[in-house]
Structure formats: structure tokens, C-alpha cells
Amino acid sequence: MQCIVLIKQVPDTKNITAKAMRDDGTVNRAALPAIFNPDDLCALELALRVRDQYGGSVRVISMGPLRALEILRDALSRGADEAVLLSDKRFAAADTLATSYSLSEAVKKIGNYDLIFCGRQAIDGDTAQVGPQVAEKLNIPQATYAQEIWKENGKVFVRREVEGGYEVLALKTPALITVTGGYVLPRPRSARRTIRFRNVTAKPEIEARWKKENPDMPAEELDKKVEAEASRCKQAGLLIDVWSVDDIGADIKRTGLVGSPTRVWRVENVTLHTGESKKIEPTEDGIHALVEELIHDHVLG
């Protein structure tokens, strides 16, 4: 089974404050700790189990700034075979429609896949929309809220959560699965792989380092050095490909902010109700009066 997992680096919304919001309603991600989206970790785990049991490979794709290389390294340390980062200003500030377009174009470029895994939702938006929208763009069936997956007689079976219970679906591949966190425990990073992939890098990182260390080197020479190092890393299996809009042949009218139908118009801090609150003494008299009042107001019968 050839598996692709779509993963996202997200700001840790547990620690988010209004200060981390820009006026236009986007998050100032740089101001927040960034983590591997929890549901995506479970999606990766299910993909790794499928590969370990039935053979094949696991590729991970993320879209975001270079900082997102962190979670790709993390995914490699946990057992993913290959990683790709989509990084380009023209992908940025995308809503779910534009995001799913860009991701589906990257999936098409990879081409060879049986199953695509996504986390159910990302904690910075909680929309749960990108998975189904990628499936639609690839014209393949979807199974959302998956808890478990197995194969029998050439078909894939997915146990998925439904309101108050579960159902089991049988699908033919290719198909897209979104995974609900909490049913599988993501495996830890293996020590051996962590050491191996600690130095995994990407061309923009190599370039930035060469520029910093050799500020006076002529551009042409610098390019050559960067190319040489990148190809050495690639041969050693220590290079994460970084794809731009052009690399995946995407239509720039459909990516990023330009390709996003929705606009965040206004953002407000959550204000508390300021309605008058009546203080009730925790005494027999106080509580008695309260109960009387509630009965009088027909709140209590």
C-alpha cells in the first residue's frame, strides 16, 4: 500500500492569547510554540501500521514555512519513508479550499498512491474541511473520523465514528481517510532514526547557511556549493524536497489568499457577559431565598 500522509504544524492553541493575533485575524505563528497537529500524528500512526502490515511506503507532505521542516523530521524519526514540504509565499494565507487545491496538486505530482491519510482536523482552525476537499479534488472516496483500518480480499475496511456509535465502511482504493485522535497511540520517535534524521535538511536551509557563513562569495559560486551539498544530502537520503507553486504546476489563481473564497473580516476577543450577577450567600437563608425566587420566576417547578 502506497500511503501519503498530509500533516500540519500548528500553533499550540492551548497557549494562545489575543496578542498572537494580527489585526487582519491571521495568527502570528512566530509568536507561538509550534507543534505537530495531534490528529495528524494519529493519521501518521495509522499509515505506518498499514505499511508495516501490508508493505508499501509512507510519504508525508506538509505545507507551510520552512519551520515546518521540524514536523517532517519528526515524521521521519517515527518511521516515514520520505518527506516533502510545500513552501512558497504564494501558498500562504490560504483557506481550506485553496489549501486543499495545493495539497491535491502535490499529491498528483507524487502520483502513485493507494491511501491518503489526514488528521480529522487541525487545532488552529478546527474546520475538518481539508481532508474531504482533497478527496473531492482527486475524485476519490473519503472516510472521515476513522478509528481503525484493515485490509481484506483487496478491499480496505475503515471503522469510523458516527454520532453515538460507529460504522464500518468497505472502500476500494485509492481513497482518503481522515483520522480521529485518541484511538491509536502514536509510536514514539525511534532513537536510531532520530539520530539519523537529525541532520536532514532542505535546499533553502543549505542556501541560507552558505550565505550566512560566506557573505562575500559570488552568487554563482555559492549556487554551485549549495547544489553540490544538496545532492550529497539527497544521495545520503537526508534531503527533504521543497516544492514551490511552480514545482507542482499549480494555478496561482487557485492558491494562497488569491484562491481563497473566504475572508476573515473581523476578529473580537471573547467578551464575558456583563449582565448583573446576584450574589447569594452560601447559608440556609440565602439558598432558601434563591430557591423561592426561582420558583416564583417559574424557573423551578
Added chain:
Amino acid sequence: MTPSQEIWVFAEQENGELKSVALELLGRARELADELGVEVGALLLGSDVLDLSRTLTNYGADKVYLADHPELKQYRTLPYAKVIDRTVQAHHPQIVLFGATMIGRDLAPRIASQLVTGLTADCTDLQIGNYLDPFTGVDHQNLLYQIRPAFGGNVIATIVAPNHRPQMATVREGVMKTPETTTGRVAKIVKAPAEFTDAELAVEIIEHYRKPKSVDLRAARIIVSGGAGVGGKEGFDLIRELAHVIGGEVGASRAAVDAGYIGKDHQVGQTGTTVRPVLYIACGISGAVQHRVGMQESAKIIAINLDSDAPIFSVAHYSIVGDLYKVVPLMIQAYKNK
């Protein structure tokens, strides 16, 4: 064909029973449609569901777009998405609303992608308003304001989709009032096309299991909720006793659920149930924003907490600073002696 400008609601049903959120949405759609002077359409998909169109009419629909087909008996993404996609393309509503149920959140994004339009998830409010596009300077009249909590509930964002139709949103269950029904209304039934390819019917449902719900918080008139401050499983006996005496259901904070004091069905809040009972009594709940968003619309809120600075008091109508183990028995006693 000129756009119909209608406002549509996905009338989610299972086993011939309409979801409460579908009725809540009809109520709001009716208000928005009256403001805009347009009609309300209900999208009804299923097998042998014609009867439900009466209910939808009574709750405010002017038209019922009906796709009645054996393959639509149980919800499956692809056949449902196909019907709705085709029906929207034939009639061009300006707004299409879905409940943010597990089905709504599976279906709506697929359709929005098919229609190449925007979709806002999990709205808690919808309004009509204008939007001046800062990029183009165009002043858009009468857009749908799609209002939702964002970033873990810490802010409220208003989203618009100025240049794409239909404007689509999913709306949380329980945040909008179920409207009053009116009888004597007549709605037009419009047949929606239901034809499927083999590929669209290829996903099979092998098994479908539902455990009977132990509690229906949404329908409860009174809810007595316990939090981490209850301190243990046994402590919930006291919460249950108060609920029983005054005729309510038992709710809980996530901390109480996570600690195993009570089942997940009882959880109120962002990742639990959104409730708006006549009376909500919060016992030993600090009132984190994720809890408040699920209960702050309650008509009357009583908060009992040892800590006078607990944020729950900011939404309470009656604040009792004290030990719940003293206060709750006093309430039971006061009510029994009334």
C-alpha cells in the same frame, strides 16, 4: 437561469427523524430570508421521507427540494454530495447551511469543493451585513456574516465570502433556538435529481452501530453540572440527587469527564454538547472558555465555586461563593421544603 437567491438548509434526517439542528437552522434561515425578502428552501434527502416535508414546512420552509431514493436511505458521502451539488447548480441559492454534525462536517466540505466556493465551519451565529472589500474597494451588500469561535475559543471571527456563491456554513447544534411551528403553511415540493454512477455507490456500509444515548442534554430544561471540584465519582451522586429532585439532567465539565467521574455523553462545552436550558447550575466548575461557550446561552445560570475569582462567575446570574458540599445539600433541602 437567474439565481433564485433562496436560502437553503440541509434537512438532515436519520431513520426518518429530523435532526434538531435542521429545525434550528430553519428558524434562523427564515429570519435571514425575511430580512432579505427571499424564500427558504429545505434540502431533504432520504428514502421514504416525503412525510417530513410537512414538518419542514411548519418550521418555516417555503420549498422542499426532495430527493427520495433507496440509495439515499443511509447517509453516504458521495450520493448525498452528488444530489446536493446538482440541485444547487440547477437553482442557485445564495446561501446553503448545514448542521455541524458529523454528517454535516463530512458532507459540506466535499460539496463546497465541488462548487468551488467558500465554507465556514462550526458557526455559532449568522447575520446579514455589508462588507467593504479592502483589496478592491467594492462594497458588497447583504452578505452572510459567518461568525465562529477561533483558536481554541479565544476569539470570535466573522468570515465573509464576497465573490463566491453559494455562501456556505456549518452551524453548531444547539446554539440557535428552535422556532415556533406554524400550521397552515404550504410549501412547494421540488423534485431533486437522484441518479448515481457505480463509482458513486461503491462505498459499502458493512456495519452500523449506535449505543443508546444515556442522556439528552440538548432537550433538558434544567442541567446540574459538576466539574473537577466535585472531586470524585461518588461526589456525582450528590449532583445527581439535586438534578433528580429539581427535575434536571446531569452535565459535566471536561475535567470531570477526563477524570472518569462521569461519562463523555454528559460533557458540556466546545468538544461536548452545547446547551441552552432554562436553568444551568455549575458546581465546582472553574468556567474555562471552552466550557462557557457550551452553556453561556442558558436562560439562568447559577455558579457554585469556592474561588470568588473563578471565571464561571462572569456568566452567572446567581453567584454563590462557597463549598458545593455545603451549598448543594442546602438547595436540595430548600426545594424539598418549599
